[in-house]
Amino acid sequence: MLPWNRVLRPLAALLLTAALAVVPATAAQAADTSGGGGWNDHSCRPSAAHPRPVVLVHGTFANSVDNWLALAPYLKNRGYCVFSLDYGRISGVPLFHGLGPVDKSAEQLKTYVDQVLAATGAAKTDIVGHSQGGMMPRYYLKFLGGAAKVNALVGIAPSNHGTTLSGLTHLLPYFPGVGDLLTTSTPALADQVAGSAFLTKLNEGGETVPGVQYTVLATKYDEVVTPYRSQFLSGSGVRNVLLQDLCPLDLSEHVAIGLLDRIAFHEVANALDPARATPTTCASVFS
Template sequence: MKFSIAFVLSTAAAALTIFSSVQAAAIPTPVEIQKRDIEGLNNYACKLTPAHPRPLLLVHGTALDVSAWSTWAPLLIKEGYCVFGQTYGKYKNIPLLAAIAPIEDSAQEVANFANDVLTRMNATQLDYIGHSQGGILGRYWIKYLDGAGKINRMIGVSPIQHGTTLDGVTTLASALHILKSGQPLLDSVAPALYQMIVGSPFMQKLNAGGDTSPGVIQSNIATRYDEVVTPWKTCYQDAPGVTNTLLQDLCPIALNEHLAIIYSKIALRWALNQLDPSTAKTANCLSVF
């Protein structure tokens, strides 16, 4: 088969345009990262519909706050979801960071907020999207608080389901017998950090008896370039019926890492497909447009 020079050049130009658009959408700009209010979030006048019969709770990750959802939340609201979210997990005298308090306390905060949403929206269940640490607070709510039966779908976005080695740092520190000696310092500043290490007492408790809960439809998306939750496959849950997806299987040229994945419209399209499979559209590199 012969190709004209014009055809080759136009094809290359199209590929370059797609690549540039994907990468532009993959990494948040300073304007995107800055904290700002999200219009339509926590709107208790929002009407649940047959198409979207449950409130949707967004739970941010460690050291972030609710403004981390400034890309996803407006688009989910535009799709007709009643979207809710809060900033949780502030600790002692560190006002600039959230989600660093003991995870049990953060889970209780999320539980209290979620229960209030259910009551005020006159709903018995909600759907749940959690990023990083946010991906496990709902699990703790279900297993150890009063959350059993209250979550219909739980979607993890780079969730820290089984803890992290921080690219092997914690493994090395443990081998050098300095990991435990550093715990008091971590606990005095941000107790959640030590709790998220692979093999910590908290992670053992969270996953005791299995890492899924009966009746909850669970999905996870990970990125190969995750530098926070490592190895990245620890984002997955190993149980029948769980959907585990790698972002780069949807779009090989997506470079989103742990933070940037919540700014990815490809990951968002995948999440929308999990929320409502009946209206699913292909999630791929073209989802950025």
């Protein structure tokens, strides 16, 4: 039997790296997300050029501010009404969200989208999510009536078919109790293990729903949602994009693609407004 430390240390390192990378607390406290020109401004009214508000959905271990300190202003400066929510909080765990059962988080998203549509007067919204935030909305679209209220879903490194964590999850059966601990303590992690009951339900019978446009942005250097091609969707209305096909010099991994990558941001803008899309290249970092 393999020693515990050879399995759990890499797993813990990956999870801790993802968590710490998305929580610059000082910046989060300084961010203006209550209006006054920032995002989450409920007085914002969508323009004719951008008639749908954009809802940003953070990833596991992240929150509604830290995950979007770069992308939210990027979209706001391009004329979008931008909103973000916290979901999946576990009692007693501050700052880190996206840990509760994914189906329950989708119910929170449903409520939030209704609030955004009511505030802005829009008929539909667009959703952009990172990691779990790119996968979880699919449950809302498929099982909670979200397809009638969402025009497009853009997933940035989404866990659409779960993750093997570079093969580490294959070792869970060798350690009785670890899987149960994940399920009871951090249900979202258990739900995102490749082959989980949740993902089986989500993907059976078709991975997309009619009427919604899907875009998946992936990086071949992703070390969290592995293998990276498991992020791609099949079905109608899908565009799967590998960033290195657009810019071979892009070295972003799982965290950077959602937090910092201007090439990914340019593709998000293209997905939200395909009629005005422009080619994404390495020069898009300057756009």
